[in-house]
Amino acid sequence: MDPANDITLTVNGTQVTRRVAARQHLVDFLREELGLTGSHIGCEHGVCGACTVRVNGDIVRGCLMLAVQADGCAVETIEGLSDSRELERLQKAFHERNALQCGFCTPGMLMAAQDLIRQGEKGVSREKIREHISGNYCRCTGYQSIVDAIEEVING
Amino acid sequence: MKAPSFAYVKPKSLDEAFALIEQPGAKVLAGGQSLIPSLNMRLSAPELLVDITGLASLSSITLEQGVVRIGALVTHTQLGESKEVTSHVPLLAAAVPHVAHPAIRNRGTIGGSIALADPAAEYPACLVALGASIVVQGKEGERIVAAEEFFKGLFEVDLRPGELVVAVEVRAQLKDERCAFLELARRHGDYAIIGLAAYRSKGNRFVFFNAGATPVFARNASREKDLPAAKAALKKDLDPPADLYNSSAAKLHLAGVLLERAWTQLTTSH
Numbered sequence: 001m002d003p004a005n006d007i008t009l010t011v012n013g014t015q016v017t018r019r020v021a022a023r024q025h026l027v028d029f030l031r032e033e034l035g036l037t038g039s040h041i042g043c044e045h046g047v048c049g050a051c052t053v054r055v056n057g058d059i060v061r062g063c064l065m066l067a068v069q070a071d072g073c074a075v076e077t078i079e080g081l082s083d084s085r086e087l088e089r090l091q092k093a094f095h096e097r098n099a100l101q102c103g104f105c106t107p108g109m110l111m112a113a114q115d116l117i118r119q120g121e122k123g124v125s126r127e128k129i130r131e132h133i134s135g136n137y138c139r140c141t142g143y144q145s146i147v148d149a150i151e152e153v154i155n156g
Numbered sequence: 157m158k159a160p161s162f163a164y165v166k167p168k169s170l171d172e173a174f175a176l177i178e179q180p181g182a183k184v185l186a187g188g189q190s191l192i193p194s195l196n197m198r199l200s201a202p203e204l205l206v207d208i209t210g211l212a213s214l215s216s217i218t219l220e221q222g223v224v225r226i227g228a229l230v231t232h233t234q235l236g237e238s239k240e241v242t243s244h245v246p247l248l249a250a251a252v253p254h255v256a257h258p259a260i261r262n263r264g265t266i267g268g269s270i271a272l273a274d275p276a277a278e279y280p281a282c283l284v285a286l287g288a289s290i291v292v293q294g295k296e297g298e299r300i301v302a303a304e305e306f307f308k309g310l311f312e313v314d315l316r317p318g319e320l321v322v323a324v325e326v327r328a329q330l331k332d333e334r335c336a337f338l339e340l341a342r343r344h345g346d347y348a349i350i351g352l353a354a355y356r357s358k359g360n361r362f363v364f365f366n367a368g369a370t371p372v373f374a375r376n377a378s379r380e381k382d383l384p385a386a387k388a389a390l391k392k393d394l395d396p397p398a399d400l401y402n403s404s405a406a407k408l409h410l411a412g413v414l415l416e417r418a419w420t421q422l423t424t425s426h
Contacts, residue, residue: 003163022164022205025192044157045193046260058233058262064192065263068164069207115258134344135257 007071011036012080020067027051027062029070030077038078038107042137049136052108053077059115078107087114093149101140112136113150124154159195166207170320174295176206178318184208186229189256189264190272214267214322219244222328225291228267228321233258235266244328247286247353250337251278257345267321270306273313273370276347280307281365282337284373285353288326294319310369333357336421338414342401350396350407354418362386362418364411367396374415383419387412 002021009016011034018033025044030036030053042048044063051062054076081087087110093099100106116124116132129150130143138146164185167173177184181203185191194200208214214229219240226235226248235241236252255261255269255278269279270290283290283303290306292299292315299319306314315321329335339351348366355361362374374393380386396407 002161005164021161023159023161023195025159025196028158045196046189049257049259052259059259060263061189061259063196064189064260066164066188066192066205069188069209112259131253131344132258135259 005068005071007068009070009072010074012076012083022066022068024067025063026053026055026060026065026067026070026075029067030062030075033067036077036079038082040104040107042104047137048105048108049112049133050105050108052111052136054081054111054115059111078111081111081114089153090114090117090149093152094146097145097149097152099141099145099149100138105136105138105140109133109136109138109146113146113153116150117154122155124151126151129154157196157198159192160198160201162195162202163204164207165204166210168210170211170213170293170322171295173206173208173211173320174318176204177320178295179204182206184271184320186268186271187231187264188268189260190268190274208320217241219328224326224328226266226324226326228270228323229265230267232256232261232264232266236261245286245326246329247282247335247337247355248279248326250335251282251339251353254278254337254339254341254345254348254351266324270324271313271315271321273307273311275310275369276351276366278337278339278348278351278353278365281351281353281363281371283324283326284371285335285355285361285363286326287355287361288324290314290321291323291325292316292319293322298322300325304373307370330357334422336418338417340410340414349399349402350410350414352411352414352418354422356422360386360422362415364394364396364414367394367407367411377415383416386419387415390415 004019040050042050046061046064053062112133183202185205185207214227216227217238218225232255242249288303290301334356336354340349351365353363360378362378364372376389376392377386398404
């Protein structure tokens with residue numbers, strides 16, 4: 001038996017209490033225990049960004065945080081941000097600009113992009129956008145259209 | 157991959173933490189941005205993780221009598237946003253954007269970076285260039301170690317069993333002092349091919365990272381009064397290990413390029 005701990009956290013606004021194995025990382029917890037499979041698991045060692053989620057308002061790597069560390073935290077996932085329509089403009093721009101192909105990186109990419117957008121800066125350069133999503137890998141698009149979509153939302 | 161099995165505990169006080177980290181098989185967990193990947197890849201197999209992020213006393217940044225004290229649990233993001241750091245330790249603030257990516261900077265800590273001492277890490281080189289002190293604490297009390305002595309070898313630091321890095325102390329930069337931080341990487345946020353933390357006070361201090369097992373203080377280059385002599389002296393200071401993409405000679409050449417850029421920044425008045 002793996003050593004386990006009890007945790008209580010809110011996930012997309014709903015309070016959740018579970019017993020989790022100490023070794024389980026946050027994305028496995030979200031996917032396996034809560035069925036929130038929108039956050040993807042790519043590299044599982046912090047390189048690809050597919051598992052990006054929000055914890056207490058800040059984006060983090062879901063694979064580099066243990067579920068037990070999320071005790072007492074407010075976690076938001078792609079499902080929550082889609083349902084609340086926070087991502088509506090960004091999702092529309094991604095769709096219109098063809099900023100996704102296979103879609104595997106897209107949830108993490110949207111979380112990272114939205115993190116920049118909600119900082120509220122205007123006139124953000126493409127270079128700054130690229131810097132902000134530098135931790136999110138896309139193997140399909142070549143990033144150009146992703147930067148286009150984010151730029152459109154930020155700069156109108 | 158998935159991490160091996162371990163137990164987890166989150167102490168509420170330093171005393172509790174000191175007792176826990178003495179247990180056999182215990183490992184300290186701070187931001188986890190290096191430890192958790194190594195667990196996921198099964199390069200590390202602790203029996204107990206002691207999560208110190210509940211120790212609020214290690215999260216503050218203070219400026220007192222010209223010394224900036226940065227708590228070990230200050231994250232990269234907090235470091236970059238801190239008024240005390242951007243105004244008084246601009247070298248560290250300049251390093252922050254080079255540390256990985258925003259999602260990692262939100263969790264990784266300065267104490268973790270120092271205690272791990274990855275040769276490609278930014279802060280150890282900055283702290284050596286700044287002549288900073290590392291504050292470590294254990295059951296027996298506090299010790300203050302000069303950064304230059306703290307980094308002893310590859311992932312090896314002057315930290316005894318049962319001790320934690322609790323803070324770093326840096327003298328605030330004076331008006332006529334200058335600093336420069338430069339890093340070459342294949343992509344933004346990647347590990348450095350080679351990097352340079354430079355500080356100009358009474359004299360220059362050029363400290364390279366990913367140029368050896370520890371931050372490398374280029375003594376000879378730092379002593380020289382003009383750029384060509386300093387560049388020539390680098391050969392005596394550096395013997396950087398080759399990596400998958402860059403030979404030792406290429407890294408030495410790049411070190412010279414960075415030195416030249418830093419020299420310009422240090423000698424240009426603001």
